[in-house]
Amino acid sequence: MHHHGYLWTGPKDRFDQDALRRPPHPEPPPPGSRPELVQRYREVAAAFPDSELPPLETAYWLVKPGTAVRGTWQEPAGAVDWLGGRLGAYAPRFANRAAREPGRLTALVSAAAERLRAGGDVALGFYLERPSYLSLAVVTCSPNRLRPRLPCPLTPRTTEPGRRAEHRPPGTGR
Numbered sequence: 001m002h003h004h005g006y007l008w009t010g011p012k013d014r015f016d017q018d019a020l021r022r023p024p025h026p027e028p029p030p031p032g033s034r035p036e037l038v039q040r041y042r043e044v045a046a047a048f049p050d051s052e053l054p055p056l057e058t059a060y061w062l063v064k065p066g067t068a069v070r071g072t073w074q075e076p077a078g079a080v081d082w083l084g085g086r087l088g089a090y091a092p093r094f095a096n097r098a099a100r101e102p103g104r105l106t107a108l109v110s111a112a113a114e115r116l117r118a119g120g121d122v123a124l125g126f127y128l129e130r131p132s133y134l135s136l137a138v139v140t141c142s143p144n145r146l147r148p149r150l151p152c153p154l155t156p157r158t159t160e161p162g163r164r165a166e167h168r169p170p171g172t173g174r
Contacts, residue, residue, distance in 0.1 A: 003079040003116060004153065005071040006061045006137040007086060008054050015133040021056045023048050023063070054135040058123040059147035061139045066153045076116035079138045083122065084109040090134050095127040112138065119145050 008015075015021075024045040029037050048055075049063050061068065073079045087108065091100045098104065112122040116138060123137045141152045 001119065001140060001142050003073045003076060004061065004069045004139050004141055005073075005079055005082050006054070006064075006068055006135070006139065007070050008052060008135040009090075009128065009132055010053075012127065012131040012133050015053065015135070017053065018056065019044070020047065020051050021053050023055065023057075023060055054123075054125075054137065057147075058121040058137050058139060059144045059150055061137055062141060062144060062147070062150040062153055064153065069154055072154055076113060079116055080109060080113040083112055083124075083136060083138055086136055087124075090126065090128070093128045093132075093134075095129055095131065099126055116140065121146070 022044070024041060028045075029041050050065065052064075052068065055061060055064070071079070071082050073082070084105075087105050091105060094100045108124060112124075115122050119140055121137065121139045121144070123135070125136070126134045128134050144150055
């Protein structure tokens with residue numbers, strides 16, 4: 001088991017486009033469906049995996065391009081360190097002053113560590129100034145507990161505990 005980190009920032013109105021953050025239904029529309037329904041299904045099926053927007057369900061980060069992965073760690077501690085570092089870097093921009101409090105950030109990192117050690121995923125989101133949005137996620141992979149059939153986006157090349165893995169996109173023979 002290992003963990004992948006994801007980070008997205010962007011305009012709040014872009015983040016609010018839920019249709020682009022939802023995977024297509026597993027079954028295409030049945031034969032004889034309205035043409036606009038079939039066309040919409042095709043658009044969503046083609047656009048969802050390549051969209052940079054955070055998925056509504058955290059595990060679906062795994063179907064996004066490998067370039068979306070900001071880090072991969074064999075042990076939860078490395079992922080927690082990365083998550084804590086990102087929170088610290090972005091906290092001064094949080095729109096909600098209470099969310100910036102060091103005690104609150106420490107509690108979020110502690111809860112994330114516990115969840116990752118248990119094999120779960122972590123997703124955090126914060127409104128930033130302007131208004132923008134920050135999405136941070138750490139997804140447990142190989143397999144993911146909630147979506148075990150989702151493929152791993154990257155193959156880690158290192159097995160040293162706690163060390164950040166180098167990435168090799170699937171299908172490369174090195």
